[in-house]
Every structure is written in C-alpha cells, then in structure tokens.
Amino acid sequence: MEDTEIVKNIINSNLFMTLATSANNIPWSCPLFFASDKDQNIYFTSYNDALHIKQVEENPNVAVSIFDSHAVPGTGNTQAVYISGKCKRVSGEELPCAIEVVYNKRFPDPKERERRDLSVERFSLPDSFGRTDYIYKITTEKFYILDKKTGKDTRIEAQVK
Numbered sequence: 001m002e003d004t005e006i007v008k009n010i011i012n013s014n015l016f017m018t019l020a021t022s023a024n025n026i027p028w029s030c031p032l033f034f035a036s037d038k039d040q041n042i043y044f045t046s047y048n049d050a051l052h053i054k055q056v057e058e059n060p061n062v063a064v065s066i067f068d069s070h071a072v073p074g075t076g077n078t079q080a081v082y083i084s085g086k087c088k089r090v091s092g093e094e095l096p097c098a099i100e101v102v103y104n105k106r107f108p109d110p111k112e113r114e115r116r117d118l119s120v121e122r123f124s125l126p127d128s129f130g131r132t133d134y135i136y137k138i139t140t141e142k143f144y145i146l147d148k149k150t151g152k153d154t155r156i157e158a159q160v161k
Helices: 003-012 051-058 092-106 110-114
Strands: 016-023 026-033 042-047 061-067 080-089 133-146 155-158
Touching: 003 061, 003 080, 003 133, 003 155, 016 042, 016 051, 026 042, 026 051, 042 051, 042 092, 051 133, 092 133
Parallel strands: none
Antiparallel strands: 016 026, 016 061, 042 133, 061 080, 080 133, 133 155
C-alpha cells in the first residue's frame, strides 16, 4: 500500500485524534473529534478558553497522532499516522467550508445537520457563558507512519500526494 493511501485510510477511518501542544515549556495533549479536507488538513472545534487553544495562540506548532485504538497489539495490523503542522482559528471566507467539513463527518445524516445551529455566527460569537466554540485548522506539514518493512517500532516520513 502506498504512503498516501495509508495516511488517507487512517485519517478517514477514525473519529478522534490526539493533539499535542506546547507553550512556555509546558506540554499538553488532548483527544479531540476531527475531520479532514481533501488535502488532509485537519479541522476540529474547541472553546476559546481551553488550555490547548491558549497554547496554540502562543505557539501554533502542533503534533497529532491518529490511530485505531481497537487494533490488537502484536498482530502486525497496527498502523498510525503522526502529523506535524500549524494550527490557527478559521474565520472569514474559510469558515462556511470548515463548518461543512467538520459537521458532514460528525453528523452524516443531512436531517441531523438541519436540526443543529451550524451558522457562521455560532462559530464566531460568544455563547451565554462568554465562551466561543471556534473551528480550528491544522495545516499539515509532514506525515509519518510506522515502518512495516523493518519489523521494528520505527517511523518513516510518508510521502503524501
């Protein structure tokens, strides 16, 4: 299987990622629901007061791990994708497309999406608690996968087209 196919398969077949951030020499990681676009950029929603978002505001460099947590260790069927990239809040003309990418994956049934407030305003303005649920985009820079050829626990940079 080609690197691009491996990466796309892992990204498209999973719902959650682990996002790693760091600021002021303090690391943090958190699990998040995610979606991706045709270029394998990653999108997620998060409130503006979350620790990982505060860290992204100081340092946009992030790492992501996506893997099948149900794979049985030692069977040779495990695979993961590791991503490095830059994270930023989506706004302006990009926002409607980002909302569509995230919520088409989260709610595949169009009738379910119709019942939700998926307006640009919802992802731009504070709620009654003063929190804003923004959409963020990780522009992917590098991908790594497990090297299945060596039989060792090593990663190789994946060439993704």
